[in-house]
């Protein structure tokens with residue numbers, strides 16, 4: 001079988017370099033058409049509902065600290081194995097106390113399993129999408145950075161986030177009775193978009 005790499009051209013096409021003319025015509029056409037590029041960072045994109053950006057540890061409004069109870073569910077479920085938690089047990093109460101909480105975000109695949117599985121909604125994938133950095137360490141989030149991300153997210157939203165609800169906090173297909181109290185979310189109207197199974201009003205049997 002003979003492979004033809006170039007279409008055959010006749011003498012006139014060869015003399016007048018038809019392909020160059022076609023290329024120039026396309027360039028001219030694009031010069032006068034509406035540009036589709038965005039003048040970032042002056043023009044910022046609209047963030048879609050359910051966007052999964054940088055991780056954050058939700059800051060408890062009362063204590064000002066992370067809500068994490070070191071249950072290790074996020075570590076167990078993470079398919080990328082990029083969450084690392086160290087904890088100790090309080091001698092008096094026996095409760096787990098987080099010593100360190102780290103996420104190696106460059107290995108994350110943004111599946112959202114970690115925030116979905118968290119029984120106390122301590123973890124969120126925020127709408128912060130800018131990851132540019134000069135070194136890998138900047139994208140390795142320790143507990144302080146994760147809490148800082150939450151503060152940045154609150155600032156970005158420009159409103160009180162006491163009633164913030166993340167669409168991935170509600171596990172899909174699990175009946176209300178089997179969810180932890182924090183997962184039985186009272187979801188505001190703006191989250192009830194088509195196809196999203198979130199909130200106590202959602203029909204989990206669909």
Ligand code: SF4
Pocket residue numbers: 077078079080081082083103107108109110111112113114115
């Ligand atoms: S979004 Fe998925 S991959 Fe990323 S940290 Fe959470 S569980 Fe792991």
Ligand code: SF4
Pocket residue numbers: 067068069070071072073074075085114117118119120121122123
């Ligand atoms: S699942 Fe939630 S509470 Fe449990 S260790 Fe992860 S962030 Fe902390």
